[in-house]
Amino acid sequence: MTDQSELEHFKDILNVYTNVVNYLIQHKAKFKPAKGGAAAHTAEGEKDDVSETYMTYEEANEIAERSKTGPGFAISLMKDGSKPRPKFVEFLRKYNLLSQGVLDDKKRLNQYFRVGGVPITLQIGAGYQFLMPAKTFINYGWVNINYIFDDSGVTALKCWIPKPQKFDLTNQRLNALVNRLAQDPNYKGLKQPVYEKRFAEFGLHDDAITPGLEALFNQFNALKVIAERNAREMADETNGIFGFARLKDKIDEAAIRPVQVKLEDAERTNRTAENLIFHGAPGTGKTFSVLRAAAELIAADNADESGATKELREILDKAEMSGSNDSSVDSITLFKVLQKNPRFEFVQFHPSYDYTDFVEGLRPVPVKADADSADSADSTVPTGSGFALQAGTFMEFCARARKDSGHQYYFLIDEINRGDISNIFGELFFLLDGGYRGVGVTTQYANLHIKAFSDKYLNEEGKFDIPDNVTIVGTMNDIDRSVDSFDFAMRRRFRFIDINWQSSIELRFEDDTTAYPQLNKVKNLMARMNNAIAGADYPTLNADYALGASYFASMAQAESDEKYDEEKAVTWDQKIKPLLEEYLRGNVDGKTIGDLQNEWNKKDDKSASDKK
Structure with a gap:
C-alpha cells in the first residue's frame, strides 16, 4: 500500500525539479558548459556557476560530440548525494523555484529532497549548465525517471534502469548490476521501458493525487527495492559476505541443470x-x-x-x-x-x-x-x-x-x-x-x-x-x-x-533494527572483538576463531540501553569468556584474556555511519 505522506512529498519534489528543468528549457540561451565542453564537468571538476553566455542546443551537442568523455558525466545538484549545493540553493532562491520557508530553514532544506530516507537527486546533462535531452533525469536509489522534453518544456516522464553500455569502463559496477537484474525473476515484469506517460497525466498541479502519479511512484519504488537488493548482494559478494538470499540461491543452484554439450548431440546433456x-x-x-x-x-x-x-x-x-x-x-x-x-x-x-x-x-x-x-x-x-x-x-x-x-x-x-x-x-x-x-x-x-x-x-x-x-x-x-x-x-x-562473521550478521539479523533495536551497537562490538581476535597480538588465534552473531542475539534484542548493558555482562560471563579461555589455553606468549575483556567493555555507541 502506498504511503500517502511519502507520495505527497514525492509530488512536491517532482514539482520543484520539473520547474527547474522547465526554467532551464525556457532560458536555455543563458546556460552553457564550462570551458572545455562536457569534459570539464567530471565528478572531480564540476563547476557550480551559472553562465550567462549564449549557447544553442546544436552548439552544445557539437561540443559533446567532440569531447572524449561525452556528456555522460552527469553531476548531481546535491552535495554528497543528499544536501543541495550552495549554488543550487542560490539558483532555486533567485528564480523562486522552491518556497522561501524551506530555503530559509537549513535543517528542513537538507532533508527536503528525500523520500523514505533515500535522496532523490536531479541530474542534468553534464551539470545544470549543460541541459541535454535523454541526459536529464531524477535518480532514486539506482533507479531513474527520465525527463522527456522539447523546446516547449517537459512532455513526458519515463521510469527506467540504465542499460549497460558496451566497453563502458567508467560504469562497470552499473553494468554488472543491470546484467544481474536481467536474471532476477522479480525484475522480469518491470523491464524497460518500465513506465512512460505524457506529463499531463501525472497531475502535478492538481490538488488530488492522480492514478498516473501513484503508479509512477509505485513502479519507482518497486524498481528501487529490486535494484538496491541486487546492488547490496553484489557488494556482499565482492567482500565475501553472504546474506540469506544469496545462501538460498547457492543451494537452489546446486540442483542439476541439464545443459546441452554440443549442437550435434542435441539429446546428450552434461549433468552436473x-x-x-x-x-x-x-x-x-x-x-x-x-x-x-x-x-x-x-x-x-x-x-x-x-x-x-x-x-x-x-x-x-x-x-x-x-x-x-x-x-x-x-x-x-x-x-x-x-x-x-x-x-x-x-x-x-x-x-x-x-x-x-x-x-x-x-x-x-x-x-x-x-x-x-x-x-x-x-x-x-x-x-x-x-x-x-x-x-x-x-x-x-x-x-x-x-x-x-x-x-x-x-x-x-x-x-x-x-x-x-x-x-x-x-x-x-x-x-x-x-x-x-x-x-x-x-x-x-x-x-x-x-x-x-x-x-x-x-x-x-x-x-x-x-x-x-x-x-x-x-x-x-x-x-x-x-x-x-x-x-x-x-x-x-x-x-x-x-x-564469515560479517555474513553471520546478515544471516542472523538481516539488518532488522525493529526486531533487533541494539543491532548497530552489536555490529560495532563484533567488529572490535573479531578484529582483535584476528590480529597479530594473539598468535594462537586467527579469523577462524571469530565470534559469530548467534552469541550476540540476546544483546541485539535488548529493548533499552540498560537492558543491553545487562545482557552484555551476562553474555561475557556465560558465553564469550569461557569460549575465549578455551581458545587461549596454553597461549603463553600472546596477550591475556584480560586484554580481550578490555575490548569487550569499551562503550558501544552507535557510530554515525551505522545510524539509519
Whole structure:
C-alpha cells in the first residue's frame, strides 16, 4: 500500500525539479558548459556557476560530440548525494523555484529532497549548465525517471534502469548490476521501458493525487527495492559476505541443470550437480540458515500439495503476515515441521557414526521374546542376537527421492567433518561426483539384498544410486580439531563456501533494527572483538576463531540501553569468556584474556555511519 505522506512529498519534489528543468528549457540561451565542453564537468571538476553566455542546443551537442568523455558525466545538484549545493540553493532562491520557508530553514532544506530516507537527486546533462535531452533525469536509489522534453518544456516522464553500455569502463559496477537484474525473476515484469506517460497525466498541479502519479511512484519504488537488493548482494559478494538470499540461491543452484554439450548431440546433456559445504566459525548461523533455506525452497514448490509441505507453507506464511523476518520463525518449530517432510532429512556426524548408519548394514532388530522369559510380557523386547540388513538414513532418503523425481530433495549433514568420512561414505565417494548422478554401484552388502529390499531401496538395475533430484549440503566449523580428517578425495567432491562473521550478521539479523533495536551497537562490538581476535597480538588465534552473531542475539534484542548493558555482562560471563579461555589455553606468549575483556567493555555507541 502506498504511503500517502511519502507520495505527497514525492509530488512536491517532482514539482520543484520539473520547474527547474522547465526554467532551464525556457532560458536555455543563458546556460552553457564550462570551458572545455562536457569534459570539464567530471565528478572531480564540476563547476557550480551559472553562465550567462549564449549557447544553442546544436552548439552544445557539437561540443559533446567532440569531447572524449561525452556528456555522460552527469553531476548531481546535491552535495554528497543528499544536501543541495550552495549554488543550487542560490539558483532555486533567485528564480523562486522552491518556497522561501524551506530555503530559509537549513535543517528542513537538507532533508527536503528525500523520500523514505533515500535522496532523490536531479541530474542534468553534464551539470545544470549543460541541459541535454535523454541526459536529464531524477535518480532514486539506482533507479531513474527520465525527463522527456522539447523546446516547449517537459512532455513526458519515463521510469527506467540504465542499460549497460558496451566497453563502458567508467560504469562497470552499473553494468554488472543491470546484467544481474536481467536474471532476477522479480525484475522480469518491470523491464524497460518500465513506465512512460505524457506529463499531463501525472497531475502535478492538481490538488488530488492522480492514478498516473501513484503508479509512477509505485513502479519507482518497486524498481528501487529490486535494484538496491541486487546492488547490496553484489557488494556482499565482492567482500565475501553472504546474506540469506544469496545462501538460498547457492543451494537452489546446486540442483542439476541439464545443459546441452554440443549442437550435434542435441539429446546428450552434461549433468552436473554440486554438493555444498558451508563452513566458518562457530555461531555464524550456518545450520539454521540451511534449514530455513531448505524450508523455503520446498514451500515454494507449488506443485507439491502434500500435507507436510502445506504445513511448512503455513508457518512461513504466518511469519511473513506478522510483518517479521522469516528468520524470526522459531527454529525448533521449523525443524520439527521439516523433519516431518519426506523431502528433507537431517543427520549429524560424530565419531561413532558409520556406514551402517548412513548407507546400509547389519543392525540389531527386536525379536520375539521366549515364552518362559521374564520379559515375555513385552514381545518387542530384543533378546538373543537378532540382526538384519537395514537401509541407512541416506539410502532411505534416496529411495524416497527416486520415486518422486518431479520434486527436489534436500539432505543436510551437520558437523560433516566430525565423522570418519571414508568409513561413512564408502563407495559413495564415486557417486558424489556431480556427473555420476543416477549411475548405480554395487554396495558392500549386495549379497544380502533380497527382492523386497531391492524393490524398495535400489534402482531398476538392483544397484544403489544418488538420484538427480537430491541436493546434499553440509555444515562444519573451521576450528574443530577433526577438520584435518576431512580428506582431499572428499574435499574435491564438495564446493566449500565460507560463512564469515560479517555474513553471520546478515544471516542472523538481516539488518532488522525493529526486531533487533541494539543491532548497530552489536555490529560495532563484533567488529572490535573479531578484529582483535584476528590480529597479530594473539598468535594462537586467527579469523577462524571469530565470534559469530548467534552469541550476540540476546544483546541485539535488548529493548533499552540498560537492558543491553545487562545482557552484555551476562553474555561475557556465560558465553564469550569461557569460549575465549578455551581458545587461549596454553597461549603463553600472546596477550591475556584480560586484554580481550578490555575490548569487550569499551562503550558501544552507535557510530554515525551505522545510524539509519
